[in-house]
Amino acid sequence: xxxxxxxxxxxxxxxxxxxxxxxxxxxxxxxxxxxxxxxxxxxxxxxxxxxxxxxxxxxxxxxxxxxxxxxxxxxxxxxxxxxxxxxxxxxxxxxxxxxxxxxxxxxxxxxxxxxxxxxxxxxxxxxxxxxxxxxxxxxxxxxxxxxxxxxxxxxxxxxxxxxxxxxxxxxxxxxxxxxxxxxxxxxxxxxxxxxxxxxxxxxxxxxxxxxxxxxxxxxxxxxxxxxxxxxxxxxxxxxxxxxxxxxxxxxxxxxxxxxxxxxxxxxxxxxxxxxxxxxxxxxxxxxxxxxxxxxxx
Amino acid sequence: xxxxxxxxxxxxxxxxxxxxxxxxxxxxxxxxxxxxxxxxxxxxxxxxxxxxxxxxxxxxxxxxxxxxxxxxxxxxxxxxxxxxxxxxxxxxxxxxxxxxxxxxxxxxxxxxxxxxxxxxxxxxxxxxxxxxxxxxxxxxxxxxxxxxxxxxxxxxxxxxxxxxxxxxxxxxxxxxxxxxxxxxxxxxxxxxxxxxxxxxxxxxxxxxxxxxxxxxxxxxxxxxxxxxxxxxxxxxxxxxxxxxxxxxxxxxxxxxxxxxxxxxxxxxxxxxxxxxxxxxxxxxxxxxxxxxxxxxx
Numbered sequence: 001x002x003x004x005x006x007x008x009x010x011x012x013x014x015x016x017x018x019x020x021x022x023x024x025x026x027x028x029x030x031x032x033x034x035x036x037x038x039x040x041x042x043x044x045x046x047x048x049x050x051x052x053x054x055x056x057x058x059x060x061x062x063x064x065x066x067x068x069x070x071x072x073x074x075x076x077x078x079x080x081x082x083x084x085x086x087x088x089x090x091x092x093x094x095x096x097x098x099x100x101x102x103x104x105x106x107x108x109x110x111x112x113x114x115x116x117x118x119x120x121x122x123x124x125x126x127x128x129x130x131x132x133x134x135x136x137x138x139x140x141x142x143x144x145x146x147x148x149x150x151x152x153x154x155x156x157x158x159x160x161x162x163x164x165x166x167x168x169x170x171x172x173x174x175x176x177x178x179x180x181x182x183x184x185x186x187x188x189x190x191x192x193x194x195x196x197x198x199x200x201x202x203x204x205x206x207x208x209x210x211x212x213x214x215x216x217x218x219x220x221x222x223x224x225x226x227x228x229x230x231x232x233x234x235x236x237x238x239x240x241x242x243x244x245x246x247x248x249x250x251x252x253x254x255x256x257x258x259x260x261x262x263x264x265x266x267x268x269x270x271x272x273x274x275x276x277x278x279x280x281x282x283x284x285x286x287x288x289x290x291x292x293x294x295x296x297x
Numbered sequence: 298x299x300x301x302x303x304x305x306x307x308x309x310x311x312x313x314x315x316x317x318x319x320x321x322x323x324x325x326x327x328x329x330x331x332x333x334x335x336x337x338x339x340x341x342x343x344x345x346x347x348x349x350x351x352x353x354x355x356x357x358x359x360x361x362x363x364x365x366x367x368x369x370x371x372x373x374x375x376x377x378x379x380x381x382x383x384x385x386x387x388x389x390x391x392x393x394x395x396x397x398x399x400x401x402x403x404x405x406x407x408x409x410x411x412x413x414x415x416x417x418x419x420x421x422x423x424x425x426x427x428x429x430x431x432x433x434x435x436x437x438x439x440x441x442x443x444x445x446x447x448x449x450x451x452x453x454x455x456x457x458x459x460x461x462x463x464x465x466x467x468x469x470x471x472x473x474x475x476x477x478x479x480x481x482x483x484x485x486x487x488x489x490x491x492x493x494x495x496x497x498x499x500x501x502x503x504x505x506x507x508x509x510x511x512x513x514x515x516x517x518x519x520x521x522x523x524x525x526x527x528x529x530x531x532x533x534x535x536x537x538x539x540x541x542x543x544x545x546x547x548x549x550x551x552x553x554x555x556x557x558x559x560x561x562x563x564x565x566x567x568x569x570x571x572x573x574x575x576x577x578x579x580x581x582x583x584x585x586x587x588x589x590x591x592x593x594x
Contacts, residue, residue, distance in 0.1 A: 030449035031478075032461035038449070085414060088387075090406035109387035110460050113410065114453050117382060120417050121448030128441030137428075140436035144425030151418030152327035152335070156411050163407050164329035181328075 007287045011052060014072075018051040019043070021073045025126050030118065037107045037115035038122070042080040045098040049292070050075040050190040053215070056284035057194025057208060060277075064197040067138050071193040074123040074142070078150050079186060081119035084112050086159065092245070120150065141196050149189030158182025162247070170248040176217065183223075184216030191215070191285075200279070207277035211270050211285060218266035219292050221259050224249035228256070230297065267293045304584045308349060315348040316340070318370045322423050327415065334404040334412035335419070339377040342395040346589070347372040347487040350512070353581035354491025354505060357574075361494040364435050368490040371420040371439070375447050376483060378416035381409050383456065389542070417447065438493050446486030455479025459544070467545040473514065480520075481513030488512070488582070497576070504574035508567050508582060515563035516589050518556050521546035525553070527594060564590045 022043055028035050051072035058068030087094040087102040088109060095105050104112035127134075127142045148154060158181030165178065191212035195205060228251050250259040270289035274282040319340055325332050348369035355365030384391040384399040385406060392402050401409035424431075424439045445451060455478030462475065488509035492502060525548050547556040567586035571579040 027449050030457070031454045032457040034449050034454060034457040082414075085410055088410070090385075090410060111457065113382055113385070113387060114457050114460070116414070117379075117417065117447075118449040118453035118457075120414065121444050121451075121453060124421055124440055124444035125448055128437055128444060131434075131437075136434040136437040139440070140425055140428075140433040143421055143436070143440045147418050147421035147425060150414075151422055152324050152331050152415040154418075156415035156418060157328045157331060160327070160329040160331040160408065160411050160415075163411070 003283070004287070007284065010284060014052055014055045015048045017069060018048055018055070018072050018076065021069050022076065025073055026122070033107050033111045034115055034118060037084075037103055037111050038119055040100075040106060041084050041103050041115060042077060042119065044100070046076070046080070048076065049219070049288075050079050050187060052288055053187060053190035053212070053285075054194040056288055057191045058197045059194075059284055060208075060279045060282050061195050061198030061200050061204075062281075063194060064134075064138065067134050067142070067197040068194055070126050070129070070134060071142050071146075071190075071197065074126045074146055075186060075190045075193065077119045077123040077126065078146065078155070081116040081123075082150075082155055082159075082186075084116040084119070088112055091159075091163070123150075138197065142193050145189050145193050145196060149185040154181050154185030154189070155183075158185065165248055167246045168248070170253060172253050175248055175250065175253050179217060179220040180213070183220045184213060187216035187219060188212030200277075204277045204279055207273045208279075211273035211277070211289070214266045214270040214273060215289050215292055218263050218270065218289070221250045221263045221266070222293060222295060224251045225256060225259055225263070226295075226297065227251070263293050300580070301584070304581065307581060311349055311352045312345045314366060315345055315352070315369050315373065318366050319373065322370055323419070330404050330408045331412055331415060334381075334400055334408050335416055337397075337403060338381050338400050338412060339374060339416065341397070343373070343377070345373065346516070346585075347376050347484060349585055350484060350487035350509070350582075351491040353585055354488045355494045356491075356581055357505075357576045357579050358492050358495030358497050358501075359578075360491060361431070361435065364431050364439070364494040365491055367423050367426070367431060368439050368443075368487075368494065371423045371443055372483060372487045372490065374416045374420040374423065375443065375452070378413040378420075379447075379452055379456075379483075381413040381416070385409055388456075388460070420447075435494065439490050442486050442490050442493065446482040451478050451482030451486070452480075455482065462545055464543045465545070467550060469550050472545055472547065472550050476514060476517040477510070480517045481510060484513035484516060485509030497574075501574045501576055504570045505576075508570035508574070508586070511563045511567040511570060512586050512589055515560050515567065515586070518547045518560045518563070519590060519592060521548050522553060522556055522560070523592075523594065524548070560590050 026039055026042060028039065030038060054072040054075060055068055083097060084103045086092050087097055088104050095102055103115060123146060124143055128139050150156065158178050161178040162182055188209060191208050195208045254262065267289055271286055274286055323336055323339060325336065327335060351369040351372060352365055380394060381400045383389050384394055385401050392399055400412060420443060421440055425436050447453065455475050458475040459479055485506060488505050492505045551559065564586055568583055571583055
């Protein structure tokens with residue numbers, strides 16, 4: 001068995017574990033259409049990249065398995081809620097996501113908004129079970145990392161910059177700053193939440209933060225490239241929408257060749273960071289960085 | 298000085314402390330219009346009932362002062378975010394709140410949605426400072442109580458039932474169930490988060506939970522009564538809107554006389570619960586129950 005197929009076995013198992021936990025912890029009994037809308041948005045599809053980063057980082061630090069699984073589910077809930085809200089008419093007004101009608105198209109805008117709101121709360125519920133299931137100190141640590149990545153210094157702040165940037169030219173540093181918050185913060189938090197479930201040195205923590213930042217930015221650059229090079233069928237979402245909405249992207253700011261070169265440079269940065277981490281089982285993290293850069297959807 | 302003026306002195310000081318903390322912890326540097334929208338919605342006005350319940354309960358259990366203040370700010374942020382989202386066109390479509398244009402009228406719908414999202418995250422940021430400021434076990438406890446009160450078993454779930462009930466007759470038990478979640482859960486959580494900052498017996502905890510449930514329901518019944526008996530000027534929000542939107546309320550389901558009698562019965566329930574709590578400094582909580590029932594706006 002070559003190392004890629006070993007990785008694929010791990011990945012399949014990690015995705016299955018995440019999805020089983022999502023099934024178990026998403027409240028099917030949530031009132032009115034809320035439970036259905038939440039299940040619709042989070043139980044069916046998605047690459048599960050953030051959970052994979054959590055579980056790979058936890059593996060690298062030999063972390064607390066149950067804590068890592070809860071962290072994986074929590075970051076995925078935050079990611080999924082952000083997509084639900086982002087697709088709404090007052091934001092991106094998108095009708096297609098993972099090849100299906102978006103949540104507000106299927107369930108109405110009010111239910112979509114409430115579902116997103118409830119999913120954010122659910123992420124913190126998942127991180128705060130009985131003390132016997134997860135040490136309180138770790139619960140607090142994970143809640144703190146997730147809240148900061150989701151809030152105005154992270155994802156929500158990045159979306160606000162994105163919104164304010166429509167139709168405006170952005171410099172590359174400003175574009176980078178927007179994406180560092182909008183997508184990068186949660187991807188980096190995924191790595192750090194995984195790392196928090198075990199022991200790391202200070203240098204190891206910093207290296208994993210650098211890895212997370214590089215992968216987070218690479219992810220966005222590749223997203224921008226795929227938005228212009230792939231069709232909607234392949235992406236499962238509306239392709240070309242950044243251009244249609246006159247949003248600045250890495251492709252519009254750097255051009256496609258420099259954007260591709262930048263993604264490769266970030267892959268090397270991610271690998272270098274793992275080399276500095278002092279951790280010896282970083283294979284999953286290394287392959288995930290490759291996957292982020294090499295993906296075609 | 299009579300006991301009411303002593304209470305008023307405590308209340309004034311508690312509100313000032315909460316507002317100073319909100320000023321300090323709300324991120325003025327949040328990007329684009331996000332910081333302004335958050336500040337607009339949370340820094341100017343409101344009765345601060347939930348923070349008062351937190352601080353009064355903390356006082357009753359001689360709780361951790363800094364923890365109680367953080368809990369007070371966190372519940373107020375959750376409450377304020379719910380108002381921002383609730384006022385949006387896809388929900389109640391309201392233009393007036395605390396005598397001012399609502400957030401989406403002032404800043405646009407997309408910014409209103411993101412501001413609400415960021416405020417929910419901020420609530421959990423406020424609850425997870427450095428370990429030196431707040432013991433980790435207490436951080437985890439407070440995050441858990443707040444998340445459950447805000448999510449689909451609490452506030453968001455209640456809003457979903459509310460949404461699904463427009464134009465439909467509701468029985469009194471179903472109406473009670475809706476409000477137990479929609480407004481009751483966060484009011485009860487305010488009391489319990491305050492209680493969690495100190496020591497209580499199991500019986501004391503249960504009694505405070507009963508007190509919180511009674512006050513929560515009384516608050517909603519009085520809200521429904523005021524919606525038909527007061528004008529928009531007095532309320533600082535659009536009066537009569539439940540009737541306009543054909544929503545079931547305690548007044549439509551019970552009639553105004555039985556609704557008033559029910560509010561008085563709940564006041565007695567709240568006082569009785571404090572009597573069972575075994576705590577000797579419940580004066581602020583007792584007066585807050587009176588205030589909730591006797592208020593005229």
